[in-house]
Amino acid sequence: MKIGELARLAGTNVETIRYYERDGLLPVPARSEGNYRIYRETHVQRLSFIRRCRSLDMTLDEIRVLLHFKESPQENCADVNRLLDRHIGHVTQRMQELQELERQLKDLRERCGEARDAAHCGILDGLSQAIMPGEKSASHVQGTHQHILAQDDRGKHG
Amino acid sequence: MKIGELARLAGTNVETIRYYERDGLLPVPARSEGNYRIYRETHVQRLSFIRRCRSLDMTLDEIRVLLHFKESPQENCADVNRLLDRHIGHVTQRMQELQELERQLKDLRERCGEARDAAHCGILDGLSQAIMPGEKSASHVQGTHQHILAQDDRGKHG
DNA sequence: CTTGACTCTGTAGTCACTCAAGGGTTTCTA
DNA sequence: TAGAAACCCTTGAGTGACTACAGAGTCAAG
Numbered sequence: 001m002k003i004g005e006l007a008r009l010a011g012t013n014v015e016t017i018r019y020y021e022r023d024g025l026l027p028v029p030a031r032s033e034g035n036y037r038i039y040r041e042t043h044v045q046r047l048s049f050i051r052r053c054r055s056l057d058m059t060l061d062e063i064r065v066l067l068h069f070k071e072s073p074q075e076n077c078a079d080v081n082r083l084l085d086r087h088i089g090h091v092t093q094r095m096q097e098l099q100e101l102e103r104q105l106k107d108l109r110e111r112c113g114e115a116r117d118a119a120h121c122g123i124l125d126g127l128s129q130a131i132m133p134g135e136k137s138a139s140h141v142q143g144t145h146q147h148i149l150a151q152d153d154r155g156k157h158g
Numbered sequence: 159m160k161i162g163e164l165a166r167l168a169g170t171n172v173e174t175i176r177y178y179e180r181d182g183l184l185p186v187p188a189r190s191e192g193n194y195r196i197y198r199e200t201h202v203q204r205l206s207f208i209r210r211c212r213s214l215d216m217t218l219d220e221i222r223v224l225l226h227f228k229e230s231p232q233e234n235c236a237d238v239n240r241l242l243d244r245h246i247g248h249v250t251q252r253m254q255e256l257q258e259l260e261r262q263l264k265d266l267r268e269r270c271g272e273a274r275d276a277a278h279c280g281i282l283d284g285l286s287q288a289i290m291p292g293e294k295s296a297s298h299v300q301g302t303h304q305h306i307l308a309q310d311d312r313g314k315h316g
Numbered sequence: 317c318t319t320g321a322c323t324c325t326g327t328a329g330t331c332a333c334t335c336a337a338g339g340g341t342t343t344c345t346a
Numbered sequence: 347t348a349g350a351a352a353c354c355c356t357t358g359a360g361t362g363a364c365t366a367c368a369g370a371g372t373c374a375a376g
Contacts, residue, residue: 004352034355036355
């Protein structure tokens with residue numbers, strides 16, 4: 001099959017597939033006479049695995065590790081557990097941060113229930129004073145903007 | 159004061175300040191004879207405002223809007239409300255996504271309680287089958303990796 | 317007068333894509 | 347059989363919000 005069909009089957013877009021190839025996540029495929037990439041069922045499976053991991057917000061590096069374990073089945077999978085535990089930790093931590101964030105934003109929002117002058121806007125006043133409850137700690141957890149797998153939103157945002 | 163002191167006072171790093179200046183979020187400051195940027199109290203306040211908004215995961219564009227309202231106090235602040243409401247919506251949505259994500263990851267983790275061969279690893283098996291409950295919808299919400307305000311972690315991650 | 321801390325500019329790198337230009341190939345339709 | 351449409355190719359640049367680095371200049375203390 002050609003790249004377009006692989007993309008359809010795995011719910012990816014074509015550029016992403018070529019990007020994964022450049023990045024070493026997908027093997028370099030055979031080419032047709034017209035220089036088109038030719039894929040097989042194994043590629044569909046590998047790409048689907050990658051996309052499933054991405055939908056769980058794993059980094060490409062984490063996925064690389066998992067792919068390695070898939071390919072060397074004799075190795076002990078304690079590392080797989082460790083990777084997943086760490087990843088769950090990141091997700092949990094990010095959720096706690098977002099909960100705190102939501103609370104602060106709602107507090108802020110209540111300061112200005114109705115439209116008034118910006119001169120007396122409780123929101124701007126609130127943002128001008130210290131609210132931060134403490135410095136955020138490090139994590140491999142990102143912010144609140146532009147979800148990774150938002151492929152149905154191409155070109156609308158921004 | 160020089161840029162280093164401003165950075166300390168606002169809990170930012172120096173490059174970020176210069177970046178905000180390039181990006182138009184901070185006004186171009188005066189310069190000393192030796193070409194050093196010279197800041198005043200107003201800069202500390204403006205930068206702190208920006209950092210507080212960033213700690214609430216607002217984009218620089220959103221912050222630009224808020225700064226505009228801070229500077230034109232006669233304008234109606236209904237737009238401030240709208241901006242904040244929308245932002246709260248994004249945060250709430252991302253939290254729901256992360257909750258679902260956490261659930262899936264923990265499900266996955268339970269498939270492999272102990273170290274075994276990767277050949278029989280329930281985690282890898284699980285990732286090789288379809289789990290995705292439905293496509294993620296678009297939002298201005300990011301993933302799970304590398305928190306924005308992790309400034310105390312310089313150079314460790316990656 | 318030298319050391320070291322600080323600052324400057326400019327450029328490139330991060331992550332995981334996404335888009336666009338400018339061309340080639342294949343397939344469908346008239 | 348011609349030509350249009352759909353697909354594919356490579357290359358390079360753009361996204362957001364920084365971060366890092368090179369190579370140079372400035373300043374205060376010893």
